[in-house]
Amino acid sequence: MDSYDDKGVGGGVGGSVGGGVSEGDGGVGEGDVSGAGLDLRTVPEPRAGMAGLSFPYQVVAAVALSVIGLIACVQLAMVFLHVAPSNTLTKQHGEAVDQWIYPEFEQNWKLFAPNPLQQNIAVHVRAEISGADKRRTTPWMSLSGEDGKAIRGNLLPSHVQQNELRRGWDFYLGSHDSQNRANGLRGKLSEQYIRRIVMLRLSEHDYGGDILRIQVRSETRSVAAPVWSSEKISTRPSYRVLPWWTVTAADLPEGSATSKEADQ
Structure with missing residues (x-):
């Protein structure tokens, strides 16, 4: 009587039927995976970074990175021209460089000055x-x-309150002479x-009534000497008074009612 093995009936060890177990392996053989319609060697690995994004998102990311890189290059170029000695570019485009730098990116080294300021300066208007009825x-x-x-009393004062x-x-004083004439x-x-x-x-x-003209002045007082010092310092104030300025639409805060009326 023929045995099952001789007839090739499935279920025997070492058979060639795809559902069988590979000999000496104890697990599913390569032939089993192929029989199921899968091939582990062709499964792609997941992509990382921008390559893992869809094409539209890749375009958006590339444009964003390009814009950030361009702004960074422009910033470095403007700062370089600002601190560099006078040259052809700064003579032709100095105003554009100043408008980019001031006041947010000004390069100021007073923190490291050997002789710090010894005066209190207040700005009045x-x-x-x-x-x-009438003007006053x-x-x-x-x-x-x-x-x-x-x-x-403010633990976290804003940059505007401290420095604006x-x-x-300081910007005005550095760009005007003692007669309030612009020097550059x-x-x-x-x-x-x-202004x-x-x-x-x-505006606060x-x-x-409406503000027609404004006048600005500074009050300068020397810091008094400490109690242990014999130095005599006058603390009487001195004033620098600027001329009256007529208010224009360009001086008004954007969005205010007065600004809209002036534009009209």
Whole structure:
């Protein structure tokens, strides 16, 4: 009588039927996988990084990286031209470089100066108001004092409260002579910056009329000597008063009602 093995009936060890178990392996053989319609050697590995994104997202990522790289290159070029000695490019495009750098990216080394500032400087402003009955001039208001109140007791004061007015005033002084005449390309830009800061601060107050003109001054006081020092220092204030400036639409905060009326 013939055995099952001789007849090739499935289920025997070492048979050639695809559902059988490979000899000496104890597991599913290669022939079993092939019989199931799968081939492990052709399964692709998952892609990482941008290659793993779909084509539209790859395009978006490539464009974003290109824009970031371009902005970084422009920033490095502008900073280099700003700190570099005077050359042909800075003479022709100095105003564009200054507009890019100031005031956010200014390179300032006063932190490392051997002789730090020994004066307290406060910026004041007053305005000429057109009321319902007549024109009047407001008292001097200390813009620096308002910044000081906002900083005291504040654990996390903003950069605007600490540096906007101070750096803007330094910017103006560095670009004007003692007669308030601009001494370079930065003069007009620094004046526009101060005027906008002042109007932004004045817009927070209600004076009962329209602001026609503004006048800015600085009050400088020397820091008093410490009690243990024999040095005699006068702390009497000295003032630098700027001329009256007529308010224009360019000086007003964007979006304010007065700005819209001036534009119309």
